Amino acid sequence: MTDDQVREDVRAWLAANWDPAMDRARWADLVFEAGWAVPSWEPQWWGRGLSDRQSRIVATEFAAAGAPGTGHDRANLFACTLHDLGTDEQKHRLIPPSIRGETKWCLLYSEPGAGSDLAGLRTRAERDGDDWVVNGQKVWTSFAKTADYGLLVARTDWDVPKHNGISFFMFPMRQPGVEVRPIHQINGESEFNEVFISDARVPDTNLVGQPGGGWSVLQVALAYERRLMGDLARTSRSARKPQADADSLIEMARSAGNLDDSLIRQEIGRVEAYAAVNRWNTQRAKATTDRAEAATLLALGKIAMSRILHETAKVQTEIVGPEAMLCGPDSPVGDAVTFRTLNAYFTSIGGGTDQIQRNIVGERVLGLPKEPEPYRDTPFRELPSSS
Known part of the structure; x- marks a missing residue:
C-alpha cells in the first residue's frame, strides 16, 4: 500500500x-x-x-x-522484545494482553552497583525445577508500582565472563518477595523506584532466549528503549513542559519581546539544526536492514535528543530570563522552564548514559579502539569487587 x-x-x-x-x-x-x-x-x-x-x-x-x-x-518494549526474540508460545501467551492494555510492564535492568556497566549486575536467578528463584535489587525502575511484569536481567552463571552469564526473563511483579520503594526526584516527581527481590519466582517458560544468552536479548530491548526515548523527547511528557521545537521557541521569544535578539535567534536556529540532523539520522536508522547498524544509529540518535533537550532548556532560560528561577502555579512560564531544565537529565541517563552512547558510536561508527578490558575472559565470580 x-x-x-x-x-x-x-x-x-x-x-x-x-x-x-x-x-x-x-x-x-x-x-x-x-x-x-x-x-x-x-x-x-x-x-x-x-x-x-x-x-x-x-x-x-x-x-x-x-x-x-x-x-x-x-x-511497547515488552511486546517488541518478545516479537523479535520470544518463542511462539511466549508471543501467543504474553503479547496480546500487553497490547490490549490488560497487563503493564517495567524495566528491571540497573542496580546500585551496575549502572553504566550493566554487565556487572549481581541479581541472581537459580534454577529450581520449572522455575527460577530470583534475589537482588534493581533501581531507577519506572512504573514498578503498577507493573504486572518486569523485563529482568539476572545472573544465572557466575563461572563464565560477565557478559556470558546473564539471562533475560519476563518476571511476574505481583508476587510475594517483590518490594517497590519510590525514589523522590529533584523535579518533585517520583517516577522511579527501587525494587527489592527476595526469593521471588519466574517460570522457565518466561525465559527469553537461552540461559546465559540474555546480553544479546538486552541489546535488542535497549535499542527499542532508545528509539522510544527519542520519540518521547519529540513530544511533551508533561503539561508543565513546553514543546521542544523551533516554532514553540519562536512563540516564547515573541511573547517575551526578545525575538529580535540576534543571540536568541541564533540559539533557536542551532536547536532546529540539531533536530533536523537527528531526523535525517533516524530516517537512516529506519531504512537500514542491518540490525547492528540500526542499533548504533539509534545510540547516536539518543545522544542527539539528549543534546536537543538540554539546548532547548538553555534557550528557554535565556528567553524568559530571571523568571526561569521561579516555579509553582504563580509563575507558569518559569515553572515550565524549570521543569524542562531539571527533566532534561532524564534523557542523559535513561536507556544508557550519554557517555555509554558515545562509546558505542566511537567504537562502531568511528572505528576507535575499545577501552581496555583486562578482565574480559575472567569468570565473573573472580572479578575484583568493592563490596
Whole structure:
C-alpha cells in the first residue's frame, strides 16, 4: 500500500468504528483485531505488514481522531522484545494482553552497583525445577508500582565472563518477595523506584532466549528503549513542559519581546539544526536492514535528543530570563522552564548514559579502539569487587 492508501484506510476505519464513549477495553479489542495496534508487524502476529513510516502515519491519524490504541510496535518494549526474540508460545501467551492494555510492564535492568556497566549486575536467578528463584535489587525502575511484569536481567552463571552469564526473563511483579520503594526526584516527581527481590519466582517458560544468552536479548530491548526515548523527547511528557521545537521557541521569544535578539535567534536556529540532523539520522536508522547498524544509529540518535533537550532548556532560560528561577502555579512560564531544565537529565541517563552512547558510536561508527578490558575472559565470580 502507498502512504496515501494507508492514510485513507485508517481514516475510513476510524470513521466507521471510533466512538469516544466506547468502553476502553472493547475499543482495545477492536484496534488489536484490526491490526492497527502494531501495524508494522506481520499479519500472523496481529499486524498489517506496513513500513515504520506508515506506522507513524497510522499513529498520526489516531491522534487526530483522539483515539488511543496504536503505536505498540514502537512504544511497547515488552511486546517488541518478545516479537523479535520470544518463542511462539511466549508471543501467543504474553503479547496480546500487553497490547490490549490488560497487563503493564517495567524495566528491571540497573542496580546500585551496575549502572553504566550493566554487565556487572549481581541479581541472581537459580534454577529450581520449572522455575527460577530470583534475589537482588534493581533501581531507577519506572512504573514498578503498577507493573504486572518486569523485563529482568539476572545472573544465572557466575563461572563464565560477565557478559556470558546473564539471562533475560519476563518476571511476574505481583508476587510475594517483590518490594517497590519510590525514589523522590529533584523535579518533585517520583517516577522511579527501587525494587527489592527476595526469593521471588519466574517460570522457565518466561525465559527469553537461552540461559546465559540474555546480553544479546538486552541489546535488542535497549535499542527499542532508545528509539522510544527519542520519540518521547519529540513530544511533551508533561503539561508543565513546553514543546521542544523551533516554532514553540519562536512563540516564547515573541511573547517575551526578545525575538529580535540576534543571540536568541541564533540559539533557536542551532536547536532546529540539531533536530533536523537527528531526523535525517533516524530516517537512516529506519531504512537500514542491518540490525547492528540500526542499533548504533539509534545510540547516536539518543545522544542527539539528549543534546536537543538540554539546548532547548538553555534557550528557554535565556528567553524568559530571571523568571526561569521561579516555579509553582504563580509563575507558569518559569515553572515550565524549570521543569524542562531539571527533566532534561532524564534523557542523559535513561536507556544508557550519554557517555555509554558515545562509546558505542566511537567504537562502531568511528572505528576507535575499545577501552581496555583486562578482565574480559575472567569468570565473573573472580572479578575484583568493592563490596
